[in-house]
Amino acid sequence: MAAIEPAPVMLPGQDLASIDDAVAGPVLRPRGRLLWWWAGFTVAAAFTAVFVLAVEYLFIAGIGIWGVDIPVAWGFAIANYVWWIGIASGGTVISALFYLTRSEWRSAVNRIAESMTLFAAAAAAIMPILHLGRPGFFYWLFPLPNTMGLWPQFKSPLLWDFFAILTYVVASVLFWYLGLLPDLAMVRDRAESRRARLCYGILALGWTGSHRQWRLHKSAYGLFAALMAPLVISVHSIVGLDFSGGLLPGWHSTQFSPFFVFGAVLSGFAMVLLLVVPLRRLYRLEAFITERHLDLLIVFLLLCSLLLFYSYLTDALLPFYGDDRFERATALHRFTGAWAWSFWSAVALNVVLPQILWWRRLRRLPWLVCLVAFGVIVGMWLERIMLVVSSLYEDFLPSAWGHFAGTLWDWLTLFGSAGMAAAGFFLFLRYLPAVAAFELKELLPPAERRG
Amino acid sequence: MSGFALEFAAEDAAVAAAARLRAAGVRRIEAYTPYPVAALDPLLPQPRNPLPGLVFAAGMFGLAGGFVLQWYGAAVSYPLNIGGRPPASWPAFVPIAFEIAVLCAVSAAFAGFLALARLPKPYRSIAALPGFERASRDRFFLVVDAAEPRAAAADIERIARESAACRVVRWPP
Numbered sequence: 029m030a031a032i033e034p035a036p037v038m039l040p041g042q043d044l045a046s047i048d049d050a051v052a053g054p055v056l057r058p059r060g061r062l063l064w065w066w067a068g069f070t071v072a073a074a075f076t077a078v079f080v081l082a083v084e085y086l087f088i089a090g091i092g093i094w095g096v097d098i099p100v101a102w103g104f105a106i107a108n109y110v111w112w113i114g115i116a117s118g119g120t121v122i123s124a125l126f127y128l129t130r131s132e133w134r135s136a137v138n139r140i141a142e143s144m145t146l147f148a149a150a151a152a153a154i155m156p157i158l159h160l161g162r163p164g165f166f167y168w169l170f171p172l173p174n175t176m177g178l179w180p181q182f183k184s185p186l187l188w189d190f191f192a193i194l195t196y197v198v199a200s201v202l203f204w205y206l207g208l209l210p211d212l213a214m215v216r217d218r219a220e221s222r223r224a225r226l227c228y229g230i231l232a233l234g235w236t237g238s239h240r241q242w243r244l245h246k247s248a249y250g251l252f253a254a255l256m257a258p259l260v261i262s263v264h265s266i267v268g269l270d271f272s273g274g275l276l277p278g279w280h281s282t283q284f285s286p287f288f289v290f291g292a293v294l295s296g297f298a299m300v301l302l303l304v305v306p307l308r309r310l311y312r313l314e315a316f317i318t319e320r321h322l323d324l325l326i327v328f329l330l331l332c333s334l335l336l337f338y339s340y341l342t343d344a345l346l347p348f349y350g351d352d353r354f355e356r357a358t359a360l361h362r363f364t365g366a367w368a369w370s371f372w373s374a375v376a377l378n379v380v381l382p383q384i385l386w387w388r389r390l391r392r393l394p395w396l397v398c399l400v401a402f403g404v405i406v407g408m409w410l411e412r413i414m415l416v417v418s419s420l421y422e423d424f425l426p427s428a429w430g431h432f433a434g435t436l437w438d439w440l441t442l443f444g445s446a447g448m449a450a451a452g453f454f455l456f457l458r459y460l461p462a463v464a465a466f467e468l469k470e471l472l473p474p475a476e477r478r479g
Numbered sequence: 480m481s482g483f484a485l486e487f488a489a490e491d492a493a494v495a496a497a498a499r500l501r502a503a504g505v506r507r508i509e510a511y512t513p514y515p516v517a518a519l520d521p522l523l524p525q526p527r528n529p530l531p532g533l534v535f536a537a538g539m540f541g542l543a544g545g546f547v548l549q550w551y552g553a554a555v556s557y558p559l560n561i562g563g564r565p566p567a568s569w570p571a572f573v574p575i576a577f578e579i580a581v582l583c584a585v586s587a588a589f590a591g592f593l594a595l596a597r598l599p600k601p602y603r604s605i606a607a608l609p610g611f612e613r614a615s616r617d618r619f620f621l622v623v624d625a626a627e628p629r630a631a632a633a634d635i636e637r638i639a640r641e642s643a644a645c646r647v648v649r650w651p652p
Contacts, residue, residue, distance in 0.1 A: 043617070044513060044616060044617035045616060045617045048513075048616045048617070171548060171552055177556065177557060178557060179552035179553065179556060179557040180552070181553075181559070182549040182552055182553045182571065182572060182575060183553065183561070183564075183568065183571040183572075185574075187575070188574040188575055188578070191574070191575045191578040191579065191582075192574070192578050194578070194582070195578040195579070195581050195582040195585075198582060198585065198586070199581065199582070199585040202585055202586070202588075202589045203585070206589060206592065210514075210615070213615050214513070214615040214616065216615075217612035217613075217614075217615045217616065218612075218615075218616070229601070230601075233593070233598040233599035233600070234598055234599050234600035234601055234602070234603060235598065236511055236603055236605060236606070236614070237511050237512055237513060237614050237615055238509050238510065238511050239509060239510040239511075239512070239516070239519055239523050240509065240526070240596065241596045241598075242512065242514075242515035242516075243515070243520070243528065244528065244530065244592055244595050244596045245515070245592065245596070246515055247528055247530045247531065247592075248530060248588050248589070248591070248592035251530065251531060251534050251584075251588045252585060252588055252589075255534075255538075255581050255584050255585055255588070256585075258581075259578075259581050262574070262577060262578070262581075266574055269574075466513060466514040466515075467514070469513055469514040470514045470515065474490065474491065477489065477490040477491075478488050478489035478490065478492075478617070479488045479489070479613065479616065479617025479618050
C-alpha cells in the first residue's frame with residue numbers, strides 16, 4: 029500500500045458545537061451556498077425530465093426503440109443496471125465494511141457514501157424492469173400464488189438477482205435511516221422555524237439521545253453493518269452469476285463473481301471521491317474530511333484498480349490456457365474486433381490512468397482526482413457494455429452473428445438515469461445532514477468533549 | 480414522585496457524577512447525551528439487550544423459510560425437468576435463501592430497534608425541560624429518580640454541586 033502520512037482524521041480546533049454548526053448549518057441556514065446547489069439541481073432535474081420522457085416513450089413504443097436485437101438481446105439496460113449497482117456497492121463497502129474494521133476515517137464520509145448508494149441502487153433497480161419489455165408484469169418474479177399454479181424458476185441466477193436487489197434496496201434504506209436518526213433529532217433541536225421543527229421532529233421519530241436509545245442504536249447499527257457487508261458482496265457476486273450462468277463464450281467463467289465485485293467497489297470508490305472532493309470545499313468540511321480521508325479513498329481505489337487488473341489478466345489468459353476455440357475467438361475479438369475500442373478504453377480508464385495517483389503530489393490536485401474518478405466511472409460503464417455486447421454478437425455459428433449499436437433512446441435513458449440519481453443526491457444535500465455529526469463527536473479527543 | 484435533572488458541560492463531569500450517584504446508592508439514572516458515551520455503560524441500569532438474539536432468530540427463520548419456499552415451489556408444486564437435474568437441488572437454493580435470511584434479519588433489526596427504543600413516540604415529557612435541546616448538541620444530562628429510597632434529595636444536590644453540574648433542577652417539576 030502507499031505510504032500514508034499520518035494526517036489527522038479531524039483537524040484540531042473543533043468542539044461539539046462547531047461540529048453541530050458545520051453539519052446542521054447547510055441544512056437550516058444555507059445562505060450563500062445555494063447558487064451551486066441550484067445550478068447542479070437544475071441540470072440534474074432537466075436530465076430527470078429526459079429520463080421520464082425516455083421511459084414514457086419506451087412504454088408507448090416498446091423496447092424496439094433501443095438498439096437491442098437478436099442476437100444482442102441484452103444492451104444498454106443491462107449494462108446500466110450492472111454499472112449502477114456496482115457504484116452503489118462502493119458506498120455500502122465504506123459504510124458497512126469499514127464500520128466493522130472500526131476505521132475512524134469512515135465517519136466523515138459514510139453518510140455521503142450511503143446516500144449515493146441509495147440513489148444509485150434506485151437507478152439500478154429500474155433498469156431490469158424497463159428491460160423486461162412487459163414492465164407491468166415484473167411482479168411475476170415474486171413467488172406469488174396464482175391460478176395457473178406457476179412458480180418462478182428458483183434455479184436461475186436472474187431470479188437470484190431479483191431477490192438480491194430487493195434485499196439490498198430494503199436493507200440500504202433501513203441502514204441509511206437508522207444512521208440518520210440521531211442527526212435528524214439534532215437538526216430538529218437546532219431548527220428555528222416551526223415548520224422545520226415539525227418536519228424533522230416527525231422524521232426523528234422522537235429520538236431523545238437517552239443512554240438506553242444509544243445502546244440499542246449502537247447494537248442495531250453493528251448488526252446492520254455485519255449483515256450489510258456480506259450482503260453487498262453477495263449482491264454483486266450474483267450479478268456476476270447472471271453472466272456466468274449463460275453458456276456464451278466470454279461469460280461462462282468461474283471468476284466472474286470476484287471480478288464483478290472488484291469492478292463494483294472500484295466504481296463505488298470513484299463515485300464517492302467524485303462527490304467528496306468538491307463537497308468538502310463547497311460545504312467547508314475540510315476540518316472533518318481531511319487529506320487523510322482522500323488519501324485512504326484513493327489508496328482503496330488503487331487497490332481495487334489493481335485487483336481489477338488481475339481479473340482482466342485472468343480473463344484474457346484463461347481462453348489461451350484452455351482449448352475452447354470459441355472462448356479464444358471471443359477473447360481475440362474483444363482485443364481487436366468492432367468493440368475493441370470499449371475494451372481498450374476500459375483498460376486505459378480503469379487500470380492505467382488511476383496509477384498516476386500513486387504520486388502524492390498528484391493526489392493533492394482536486395481536479396485531477398475528480399478527473400481520474402470520473403474516468404473510472406466512464407471506464408466501468410464501458411467495461412459493462414463491452415462484456416454484455418461482445419459475447420452476444422459473435423458467439424458460435426457465424427450465421428447467428430449480428431451487430432449492436434446504441435440508439436438515441438439508449439443514450440437518453442443512460443444520461444437520464446444519471447440525472448435522476450444526481451437530483452436525488454442534490455435533494456439529500458439540501459435537506460438532510462450530509463455528515464454523521466454524532467459519529468464525529470465521538471472522534472473528538474476526550475478533553476474536547478465539552479460544551 | 481420527584482427527581483432531579485442535572486446538566487453538565489463536559490462528558491467526564493457527567494461520568495464522574497454518575498459514578499458518585501451510583502456510589503451513593505442511586506440506581507435509577509438515565510443519561511441524555513449528544514453521542515453514545517461508553518463510559519456510562521457500567522454506571523447506568525443495563526437492561527438485557529435482546530436485539531442480537533432477535534436478529535439471529537429472524538435470520539434463521541428466513542434461511543429455513545427460504546429453503547422451504549424454494550423446495551416446495553421447485554420440487555413439490557411445480558417440478559421442472561431441466562436436463563435431468565434433480566428438482567430439489569439445494570445448492571441452487573442457497574443464494575435466494577441467503578438473501579431472504581438477510582432481508583428478515585435486517586427487518587427484525589430495524590423493527591426490534593424501534594420497539595425496544597420505544598420509537599416512534601412524538602412527545603416525551605423530558606423534552607419540556609428548558610434547555611434540553613442542547614442534549615443533542617453539547618450538553619450532558621443525568622436524570623435521577625429520587626423515589627429511590629436510599630438517596631436523599633440533599634445528597635443528590637450536594638453531588639451535583641461538587642461535580643460541576645451547570646444546573647440542577649427538580650424533575651419532573
